[in-house]
Amino acid sequence: MSQQNSEFNPTHVLIVTGDQAAGIRATNAAIDAALDHADTVDIWLSEDQLADDHPDLVASLRDAFARVNDERFRGDVDDVRHSLSELLSMTSFHRFVSLTRLDASRDGQRLLTYVPDHPTFKIDASVSPDLDIAIRSSIESESAALLPAGTLxxxxxxxxxxxxxxxxxxxxxxxxxxxxxxxxxxxxxxxxxxxxxxxxxxxxxxxxxxxxxxxxxxxxxxxxxxxxxxxxxxxxxxxxxxxxx
Structure with a gap:
């Protein structure tokens, strides 16, 4: 698990054009593609809130991730992918409220930040070759687009x-x-x-x-x-x- 560098300079943003269900599909596909380029995942989680309705999922997340502080957890991509997929596949309010943020990094450099409640999905394609190409391919059949970040x-x-x-x-x-x-x-x-x-x-x-x-x-x-x-x-x-x- 690599040390994290706080600097993040997004090159692209994901824009969802469909409804909530389409947004979940597109975002999950894009996250999955980004994780193929990452080695570490950080999540910010309202743990007690999620545990009220999904205690087994919280137990799985605790096993997969190491706690950084009260709300932040970190883990190697290969170790957390299964439990993270369970969390992201949810369609209830927990998908957007209990999960407050997700970061993915490679060699200590952040390549993805996702904030479900806004929603905000930004990547820095300079961290990993062809990251933007992989995400575009993953959302090809979805109601979403990956656009350049910043002022056009x-x-x-x-x-x-x-x-x-x-x-x-x-x-x-x-x-x-x-x-x-x-x-x-x-x-x-x-x-x-x-x-x-x-x-x-x-x-x-x-x-x-x-x-x-x-x-x-x-x-x-x-x-x-x-x-x-x-x-x-x-x-x-x-x-x-x-x-x-």
Missing amino acids: ADWYADGQHYELSPPNLCLEGEGCNKLTNITSVDLDDERREIRLEWEIGSDLTIAKIINKIGPTKPRQLQFDSAERYEAVARVFEALSTELDW
């Missing part, structure tokens, strides 16, 4: 600063909207305009409340500069393919 495009329009950083489209001073809430993108090259359609919940009353208190959802993005429009439009075009807009 940023621009100013109507006095506002926009930043497209998976998994979000953010407006300075307004907040961020998830890219998975976009349902379609229309690129108008002649007008230098990008039009976005956003998901509307089945409950219109709740949807209206969310729209009032939540961050603004931009629907028309207009550009004075042809060069800037072209750069941003190409990013949206690529994301349309990845996220099935």
Whole structure:
């Protein structure tokens, strides 16, 4: 079991485009692929909470992992894989609440961080050759995409600063909207305009409340500069393919 280096510079993020069940399948497939490139796993667990409903699973996890502190456990990949698979295969709230975080490392370098409740799934593909390729292959038939981390495009329009950083489209001073809430993108090259359609919940009353208190959802993005429009439009075009807009 290797010593852990706290530095982590994500190169990619996993974006799930399906429902909760699809998200569990895609995330588990991606974790399994990442573990093939790792030697050590750390998990943060609400042990007592999980033990109330699943005492046998908690016993299995205790046998497989060594305790680091009250909530953190660490183990070699080969030793923990079976019990970890049992934990990740759960579909109850324990899958998202009792498991609060999972890290995977190789030679002391963290290559994966997964936080189920957010959800956040980030990897550093520089730690292990072809890690990103392996994860993309694992989710090929799933409702998910592995996208570059960091800012893919940023621009100013109507006095506002926009930043497209998976998994979000953010407006300075307004907040961020998830890219998975976009349902379609229309690129108008002649007008230098990008039009976005956003998901509307089945409950219109709740949807209206969310729209009032939540961050603004931009629907028309207009550009004075042809060069800037072209750069941003190409990013949206690529994301349309990845996220099935």
